[in-house]
Amino acid sequence: MSEAVLKDAKGKMQKSLESLQRDLAAIRTGHANASMLDRVTVDYYGAPTPINQLAGIAVPEARMLTVTPYDKGSVDDVLKAIQQADLGVNPTSDGTMIRITVPQLTEERRKEFVKDARREGENAKVAIRNIRREANDEFKKMEKDGDISEDELRGYNDDVQKLTDDYIAKVDSACDDKEKDILEV
Structure with a gap:
């Protein structure tokens, strides 16, 4: 016992x-890290869904993240969720992929x-x-x-x-x- x-x-x-x-x-450092987005949830067909279940997240450069949603129709929803997450970053979209440049601290x-x-x-x-x-x-x-x-x-x-x-x-x-x-x- x-x-x-x-x-x-x-x-x-x-x-x-x-x-x-x-x-x-989840706390940001001076370089890009995919775990920065772990807390971001996207309203996907009415259900809050973690971003890593909706998109592929890659770190192509030391200070850049790319987010590629599996469903191309959800790009705007994912972009909006990242902007609302208050991560201190400004994501941009080209219609199929979202690029997040991590600014120097x-x-x-x-x-x-x-x-x-x-x-x-x-x-x-x-x-x-x-x-x-x-x-x-x-x-x-x-x-x-x-x-x-x-x-x-x-x-x-x-x-x-x-x-x-x-x-x-x-x-x-x-x-x-x-x-x-x-x-x-």
Whole structure:
């Protein structure tokens, strides 16, 4: 039972880390990256559909993305969705393909993106700490019910803290990597 609580906590912390990595990938750097468009959804026949399910996304140059919708009739819808996504880019269309030129970031804009990355990292740390609290509460409940002893409770709390420290270090590492990527000129 107690091992299941630890395994569950580890799984939830891993999901928090994966969520952070997806969020960090969506933060723009100075070069084109197909994951910039991961959060963009297109109203396709009345259903919000992720852009990567409607179009092929390529990076032909370091600072350009091309989006080629599979259905040529949806080019205008895809273009409109990208414009409304507030990505800080100005897409252009030639009727069959959409080109997105990623502008060079100013120093001020880079610092804003670093702050965004740090905010995402802090949100992930809060989520991980909440998972730690839930696991510790579960162990306290087990101790209260007589399922584990007080010494076992202390040991499990230490295990949960070690797990928490490991995942917070991974969050810090991911944020540091993203910060270097953003500040790279």
